[in-house]
Amino acid sequence: MSDEDVLFVPDDCDSSTEPCTVEAIAADEISRADTNADGRVEYSEFEIFYLAERAVEFLDYDVDENGVVSPDEFVALEVRDLIEFPDPEMDEPLSAECVTLVESDQINGIAKACMPAHDLRMVMAEFDADFDGKITLREFLQN
Ligand SMILES: [Ca+2]
Ligand SMILES: [Ca+2]
Numbered sequence: 001m002s003d004e005d006v007l008f009v010p011d012d013c014d015s016s017t018e019p020c021t022v023e024a025i026a027a028d029e030i031s032r033a034d035t036n037a038d039g040r041v042e043y044s045e046f047e048i049f050y051l052a053e054r055a056v057e058f059l060d061y062d063v064d065e066n067g068v069v070s071p072d073e074f075v076a077l078e079v080r081d082l083i084e085f086p087d088p089e090m091d092e093p094l095s096a097e098c099v100t101l102v103e104s105d106q107i108n109g110i111a112k113a114c115m116p117a118h119d120l121r122m123v124m125a126e127f128d129a130d131f132d133g134k135i136t137l138r139e140f141l142q143n
Contacts, residue, residue: 012067022137026051029141051141058140063107068134071111071124076102078123079114 013020019028026048061069061077079094079102094102098114101107111120127135127143 022052022055023048025137025141026055029138054141055137058137061135061140068136069127069140070134071120072107072109074123074127074135075111075114075120076107079110 015021015024019025029051030044030047058069059065061073063073063076079098082090082094083099083102094114098110101110101113115123124133124135125131127139129139129142
């Protein structure tokens with residue numbers, strides 16, 4: 001699967017009534033954003049490119065490929081980045097339980113082990129617009 005040809009089809013996506021591919025969802029987001037419909041094509045093209053890149057990022061988060069990113073999936077990738085590129089301004093070091101989970105590629109429970117509940121709520125609130133505890137591609141792109 002190349003970056004140019006990403007098919008994003010959530011299990012419950014009905015392509016006859018809603019966009020299911022990365023490009024279709026990105027294009028749909030643009031037409032919704034372009035309220036005065038002035039056809040700023042060049043900017044839109046840039047936006048589609050940008051959103052498609054973000055969508056690929058989303059796929060990285062969605063480890064079990066069920067079309068939504070759970071808190072565990074979200075934290076797993078964030079923490080992996082943190083271990084690779086430590087943040088010198090981080091207040092508290094990652095817990096031993098957290099590091100063990102990351103190193104053994106465990107996802108279940110990683111959000112709880114790696115992030116204080118309060119911080120996790122803040123992070124999720126940023127993305128999870130409908131507060132159902134999962135981040136959809138659309139929610140991710142709107143952030
Ligand atoms: Ca998932
Ligand atoms: Ca949600």
